[in-house]
């Protein structure tokens with residue numbers, strides 16, 4: 321394959337910037353653009369054989385619609401969005417380029433991404449898939465090929481339900497009148513770990529977490545299950561029937577971690 325130039329729309333910050341660093345470290349030429357950069361989207365499409373969409377979720381669809389028609393079938397159009405079904409569909413309908421949906425399952429601040437999961441959703445063409453897999457594998461990441469549907473279904477649990485749970489815990493803590501000094505004095509290691517997670521979600525990029533919760537079509541279903549689980553275990557604990565509560569937790573543990581017979 322001839323010299324590979326990669327253009328990252330949204331490469332000035334966050335995940336796009338992380339991907340730019342990874343590619344540069346591997347010797348690829350990378351051009352980035354944001355809203356205020358000298359190079360703009362049309363410059364990237366004429367300079368690069370690979371175009372990566374790494375902008376906030378709220379503008380991803382518009383950017384794909386804008387960049388897609390500028391590409392030819394020899395180029396690769398890919399994205400780093402936290403959802404896959406909608407962006408992959410849009411990339412396919414708005415361009416004739418090869419298309420791969422991609423979701424690295426970690427944030428840009430993680431110091432060492434080796435061992436982390438990356439989901440790929442190859443959607444059109446075969447020419448670029450091995451190149452992209454090798455980019456991640458060189459950095460010892462675990463690369464998985466999945467359908468966009470399966471990816472989004474799993475993200476309803478791993479991200480939407482999980483982040484919602486963190487947000488509700490944070491909101492409840494904020495309603496209780498305890499000072500930061502009291503929290504520090506009385507907190508346990510597990511509680512400190514949870515506080516760190518709440519701080520990350522509440523301070524680093526709340527819009528991203530809200531977009532992830534709001535935008536997943538399975539979120540409502542997950543939150544119904546979550547509400548039922550809260551009501552059910554609350555009722556069991558309140559009833560004072562220890563055997564029933566313990567049984568419920570044991571059954572849930574077996575489902576999550578498998579049976580230990």
Ligand SMILES: NC(=O)c1ccc[n+]([C@@H]2O[C@H](COP(=O)([O-])OP(=O)(O)OC[C@H]3O[C@@H](n4cnc5c(N)ncnc54)[C@H](OP(=O)(O)O)[C@@H]3O)[C@@H](O)[C@H]2O)c1
Nearest residue numbers: 330331332333334335354355374375377400401402426427
């Ligand atoms: N952060 C994470 O933990 C994470 C993890 C995995 C996947 N993702 C996905 O990565 C994507 C980006 O998220 P992020 O957290 O990296 O966002 P971010 O830190 O806010 O960075 C967004 C980038 O997009 C650029 N941008 C914003 N609006 C633009 C526009 N209209 N046109 C061109 N560029 C624009 C910004 O540049 P300027 O401000 O310079 O314009 C910046 O470079 C999202 O799809 C997200 O789902 C994020």
